[in-house]
Amino acid sequence: MKIKDPDVLIIGAGASGAAAAWSLSQTSLKIVCLEQGGFMNPEEYPSTKIEWESLKYNEFNVSPNIRNLPSDYPINDTSSPIAIANYNAVGGSTILYSGHFPRFHPSDFRVKELDHVADNWPLNYYDLEPFYNLNDKMMGVSGLTGDPAYPLIEGMFAPIPLGAMGEVIGKGFNKLGWHWWPSYSAIITQEYMHRGKCINLGPCNMGCPQGAKSSTDVTYWPIALKNGVELRTHCRVREVTVDKNGKLTGAIYYDKDGVENFQSAKIVIIACNGVGTPRLLLNSTSKCFPTGLANNSGLVGKNLMLHPLGYVEGIFEEDLNSNLGPHGCCLQSQEFYETDLSRGFVRGYTMQILRGPGPVETTLSGVGRREIPLGMDHHKAVKNTLGKAIGMGIIVEDLPELHNTVTLDPNIKDSNGIPAPKINYQLSENSKKMLAHGLEKGKEVMNAAGSKKTMSFGPVRNTGWHLMGTAKMGNDKENSVVDKYGQSHDVKGLYIVDSSIFVTSGGVNPASTLQALSLFICNKIKEENNL
Amino acid sequence: MEIFSEEEISKLSQILNLILPEYNENLPSASFIINNLNLTNSIHKHFVDASKNLCSRVENIIITDLILTQIKKNNFREFSVFVNLVLILYYSNKKVLNNLNVGSVPPFPEGNFVKEGDLYLLEQVFLKEKIYRE
Ligand SMILES: Cc1cc2nc3c(=O)[nH]c(=O)nc-3n(C[C@H](O)[C@H](O)[C@H](O)COP(=O)(O)OP(=O)(O)OC[C@H]3O[C@@H](n4cnc5c(N)ncnc54)[C@H](O)[C@@H]3O)c2cc1C
Ligand code: SF4
Numbered sequence: 001m002k003i004k005d006p007d008v009l010i011i012g013a014g015a016s017g018a019a020a021a022w023s024l025s026q027t028s029l030k031i032v033c034l035e036q037g038g039f040m041n042p043e044e045y046p047s048t049k050i051e052w053e054s055l056k057y058n059e060f061n062v063s064p065n066i067r068n069l070p071s072d073y074p075i076n077d078t079s080s081p082i083a084i085a086n087y088n089a090v091g092g093s094t095i096l097y098s099g100h101f102p103r104f105h106p107s108d109f110r111v112k113e114l115d116h117v118a119d120n121w122p123l124n125y126y127d128l129e130p131f132y133n134l135n136d137k138m139m140g141v142s143g144l145t146g147d148p149a150y151p152l153i154e155g156m157f158a159p160i161p162l163g164a165m166g167e168v169i170g171k172g173f174n175k176l177g178w179h180w181w182p183s184y185s186a187i188i189t190q191e192y193m194h195r196g197k198c199i200n201l202g203p204c205n206m207g208c209p210q211g212a213k214s215s216t217d218v219t220y221w222p223i224a225l226k227n228g229v230e231l232r233t234h235c236r237v238r239e240v241t242v243d244k245n246g247k248l249t250g251a252i253y254y255d256k257d258g259v260e261n262f263q264s265a266k267i268v269i270i271a272c273n274g275v276g277t278p279r280l281l282l283n284s285t286s287k288c289f290p291t292g293l294a295n296n297s298g299l300v301g302k303n304l305m306l307h308p309l310g311y312v313e314g315i316f317e318e319d320l321n322s323n324l325g326p327h328g329c330c331l332q333s334q335e336f337y338e339t340d341l342s343r344g345f346v347r348g349y350t351m352q353i354l355r356g357p358g359p360v361e362t363t364l365s366g367v368g369r370r371e372i373p374l375g376m377d378h379h380k381a382v383k384n385t386l387g388k389a390i391g392m393g394i395i396v397e398d399l400p401e402l403h404n405t406v407t408l409d410p411n412i413k414d415s416n417g418i419p420a421p422k423i424n425y426q427l428s429e430n431s432k433k434m435l436a437h438g439l440e441k442g443k444e445v446m447n448a449a450g451s452k453k454t455m456s457f458g459p460v461r462n463t464g465w466h467l468m469g470t471a472k473m474g475n476d477k478e479n480s481v482v483d484k485y486g487q488s489h490d491v492k493g494l495y496i497v498d499s500s501i502f503v504t505s506g507g508v509n510p511a512s513t514l515q516a517l518s519l520f521i522c523n524k525i526k527e528e529n530n531l
Numbered sequence: 532m533e534i535f536s537e538e539e540i541s542k543l544s545q546i547l548n549l550i551l552p553e554y555n556e557n558l559p560s561a562s563f564i565i566n567n568l569n570l571t572n573s574i575h576k577h578f579v580d581a582s583k584n585l586c587s588r589v590e591n592i593i594i595t596d597l598i599l600t601q602i603k604k605n606n607f608r609e610f611s612v613f614v615n616l617v618l619i620l621y622y623s624n625k626k627v628l629n630n631l632n633v634g635s636v637p638p639f640p641e642g643n644f645v646k647e648g649d650l651y652l653l654e655q656v657f658l659k660e661k662i663y664r665e
Contacts, residue, residue, distance in 0.1 A: 051623040052637050054574045107664040114664060144650070148659045162648025170652045179662055181653070199642025201635070210642075324634045324643040338664050359622040359633055364615060374614065375596070379554035386633065 003230045006032040009251060009265035011237045011280065013037075014092015015511050016498040016518040017271030018216035018224065019135065023522035025227035027531035032263065033229060034253050036236035037071035037089030040217055045207035052203055053360035060206045062096055062462060064088065071234070073414035073421075075275060077464065080425035082306050084275055085465040090233060091217035093273065093465065094511065096205050098328025099186035099213045100352055101141055101512045103132055103150065107338060108506040111399075115339045115346050118399050121503045122475050122484035123520070125151070131516040131523070139214040139515070140192050143184040149334040157189045160198065160329045165320040165390050169353055170331060172449025178335040183352070185329035186214035186511065193219075200325045202358065213326070235261075238418050239284040239293075240268055240494065246288035248493045254416045267525065269495045271518070274304065274467025277500040278406040279421040281471065294471070294488035294496075299481050301407055303400035303469040305505040308427050310394035310435045310458030312442030314451025321387050322356035328393075330355060336441060337507055345433040347397040349507045351442060354391035362386050369455070390446065394438030394458065396431050397507035400469050427459060435459060466510050471500035486521035497521050534568060534579055539586045545594040546585075546602075550614065551621055557630035564620045578616040585613050 008024055010017050013035035021033050046052035046060050057066075062085035064072035071088040087095045106125035111118050129151070136155065143156040159182035162170065166182075173180040187198050187208075198212035211218045225231060234256035241249045241262070250264035270277050278301035284293035292300050333351040336343070357365070362385055366372030372381040409422040427435070439456040446454040474480025477489035482501050488494040497518035499510045506513065525531075535543065544562040551561035568575045588606050591598050603610045621627060628636045634643040 047637055050625055050628070050637050051572070051574070054619045054623050057619065058573055105663045144653075146657055148656065148661045149663050151663075159650075161645040162650075163645040164648070166648045167652060170648070174652060174655055177655075179656055179659065181656065182650075200645045201642055319632075321634065321643075321645065325645040334662065338662065359628065359631055360619050363618045363622055367614065367618065374550045376552060378551055379558055382631075386631065 003030050003032050006030045006263070006265050008267045008269060009034065009263055010269045010271060011251065012092065012271035012273070012276065012498070013090045013221070013231060014271060014273060015094050015216055016514050017092065017269070018220035019515045019518040020269050020271060020497050020522050021224040021229045022138065022220040023519050024525065025224045025229045027526055029531065031229045032265070033231045034235040034237050034251065034263070035090055035231060035233050038233045039090045040095055040207060042207065042209045042211060045209040047201050047203045047206060048209050052206065053358050056206060060096070062205070062465065070415065073418070074412050076409045076412055076420060076422040080423045080464070081427065081461065082308060082425060082459055082464040083462050084423060084467065085462060086273060086275070086467070089217070090221060090231065091215040094215035095207055095217065097215070097465070097511060098204055099326065100328045100509045101184045101186040102332060102350065102508040103153070103184070104506040104508060104513045105149070105337065106151065108504060111347065111504050117346055118504050119474060119479070122473060128513070128516045128520055131519040132512060134519055135512065135515045139186050139219045140188040140195065141184060141186055141214070142189045144182045147181045149179060149181065149337065156184070157192070159183070160185045160187060160189060160326055161200070162330060163321060163325050165322040165355065166330050166353070168316065168320060169390055169445065169449045172445045173333055175448040176445065178333055178445070180331050180333040182331050183329040184512070185326065187326050187329055188212050188214065198326060202324055202327055202355065204326050204328065236414070236416055236418070237280060238416065240270070240280065241284070242286055242288055242293070242491060244287065246491065248491050258416065267493045267495065269497055271498045273498050274470050274500045275406050275421050275423070277496055277498055278470040279408065282408050283419060289490070294481055294490045294494055296490045297478055297481055299472055299479070301405050301470050302402050303472055304404040304406055304423065304425055304467070305398035305400055305469040305502070306425060306464045307398055307466040307505060308396045308431050308435055308459040309463040310396065310439045310442065310456065311460050312392040312394065312439060312446060312454065312456040314390050314446030314449065315385055315453040316388045316390065316450060317452055319387050320356070320390065322390055323358050323387050325355050327355050328352065336438065343437055345430045345437065347399065347430070347434070347507065349397060349434055349438045350395045351438065351445070352393040352395055354393055356387060356389035356391060359386055362389065390449070390451070392442045392446070394435065394442055395507055395509065396434045396438060398431055398505045399428060400472070400504060401428060406470050466499070466505070468499040468502040468505045468510060471496050472503055473501040474503065485524040486517070495521060495525070534570070535565065535582070539583065540565060541592070542586045542589055542594060543582055546599065547617065549594065549596060549599050550617060558627060561617055561621045563624070564617065567624070574616065574619055578620060581609070581613045581616050585609050
């Protein structure tokens with residue numbers, strides 16, 4: 001049944017929006033969520049089809065500009081060496097994510113105090129810890145307790161199998177005496193909440209037909225819907241509205257037929273990700289907020305952080321079946337995570353071990369790099385590569401810089417005529433040095449593990465999948481967009497729960513932290529309203 | 532209506548046989564692609580367009596390795612696009628995948644076995660002092 005006068009309007013049904021919907025659905029609040037995409041049908045995911053790999057090049061591409069589906073909006077990323085990646089549907093970008101799920105380190109929340117860069121967060125690891133734990137339970141997370149890189153993390157399912165490749169690369173790390181640990185994975189290794197366990201199909205980045213990967217369409221949403229949340233799909237919000245006094249009133253959106261609607265609400269929660277959220281705020285201009293809603297600080301859209309990614313690959317002699325198993329989840333190393341100024345840069349990075357690619361990607365990149373020839377020797381070269389490659393992503397901590405921005409493109413609009421976002425982004429000197437260090441160290445591990453051919457490059461263009469910092473949180477309203485609890489300094493009742501509000505980016509994948517943050521914020525909303 | 536003219540089929544078969552020739556009886560030459568096209572699939576459609584474009588640039592009736600090198604040199608961009616599409620279509624074929632030892636082939640009825648791995652390898656990491664800062 002349609003809810004006419006919701007207490008809460010959530011915009012965006014991805015990682016953070018789903019967590020917020022579930023958290024608040026445990027109260028008597030009436031909740032509506034508007035999402036521009038639709039529900040996914042796992043039976044239609046590429047991995048149910050023989051041509052699964054080819055679908056990565058069009059309708060399941062990570063770039064909305066290439067997919068160009070009705071649910072997508074264009075993003076002008078021509079002024080950035082890193083292209084933006086996302087997915088727009090119920091589940092948001094978790095539909096395509098790898099499910100690599102490490103938490104931030106305690107030091108990530110105190111960068112100013114410890115390393116004299118950027119700003120401290122207004123909260124710390126231990127404020128978030130209960131919500132990290134709750135989120136792990138709701139999402140379903142696999143991993144191993146006892147990691148010396150973290151405070152104690154318990155209650156996970158058995159880790160994703162290392163496979164032969166994990167053993168080989170683990171031995172490489174051991175040879176160098178470096179840290180490594182099985183991945184924290186938002187993928188379940190045993191049946192849980194009506195979801196099947198992972199059966200090592202591999203193409204998690206095109207949707208998991210098994211329901212084993214913890215995308216929020218199969219974790220939070222089924223429960224939130226059962227609890228009475230109304231999720232309106234194919235509804236794209238144009239602007240969040242205020243009255244003449246700057247008081248929040250609701251949002252204007254286009255429904256699936258392109259008809260303009262207004263939805264009133266007492267509380268509006270924005271969860272459109274680090275690009276979609278500043279875009280929406282900048283499009284929400286009014287007399288009270290001529291430069292965009294909640295933008296009195298001028299920081300909406302500034303400080304974009306993307307985690308520049310380096311790639312290292314080793315080809316091994318033995319058959320490692322490395323193309324089998326969850327692509328992004330095997331093991332990680334945080335040997336170079338914490339600051340050591342003798343390395344020539346501040347802060348650090350994670351090395352994320354990746355399983356080898358499937359046959360299409362192996363041959364496309366191999367032929368492109370002239371490592372796999374065409375002609376008589378082609379098949380032999382493929383045999384020597386397929387299942388024998390181990391990849392590594394270097395996830396570099398990006399620091400906030402005002403000139404890295406999301407603004408509105410003056411010319412490009414989406415199918416509803418709403419101005420599209422434009423990205424201006426450059427890597428800082430610190431990030432470049434860190435990336436170069438990571439690529440070198442990555443090669444060192446590959447060689448120690450016995451790689452017979454090792455290569456590396458970065459930043460990799462199509463990897464702008466961690467979108468952070470564009471509506472920063474903080475205690476000082478001159479220097480932040482939202483407060484410690486995600487509420488706008490300028491507009492009461494307006495909250496942001498996605499990774500736009502990150503103060504810094506850490507050197508790990510952000511989904512675990514942004515969802516914990518969303519639960520933390522919703523917990524405060526419940527407390528404040530005695531719910 | 533036929534997708535390709537006889538002349539195009541002849542040129543394409545020769546090019547495909549040279550790019551990805553048959554390899555023992557398990558892996559066929561890529562020329563099978565010409566007879567397995569489904570025009571409702573966008574990648575297949577791209578392949579047809581790229582093939583026609585390439586054929587229109589090739590004057591030779593007989594195509595040898597040497598001539599192929601020339602074609603590649605004179606039409607670098609078009610040739611690269613064509614090769615990428617060939618690779619995508621070739622490695623999306625059931626027979627090819629079944630003979631490649633790539634594990635279970637979609638629709639993945641069984642999933643794949645991946646061994647747990649020896650977690651005892653972590654012993655030396657486990658014994659490390661904590662490496663994070665508070
Ligand atoms: C290929 C890929 C791999 C990744 N791998 C990992 C990983 O391994 N680990 C990890 O931690 N992170 C990973 N990420 C990143 C992770 O998925 C995101 O950080 C996370 O999903 C962001 O959550 P969010 O709620 O901020 O936004 P999203 O999950 O992107 O959801 C935002 C939602 O808002 C909707 N929306 C936007 N604007 C509007 C509007 N105006 N009106 C209505 N709806 C709107 C969108 O349609 C979308 O559904 C990956 C991302 C990609 C694309
Ligand atoms: S590897 Fe596991 S999580 Fe990934 S798609 Fe397959 S079953 Fe799903």
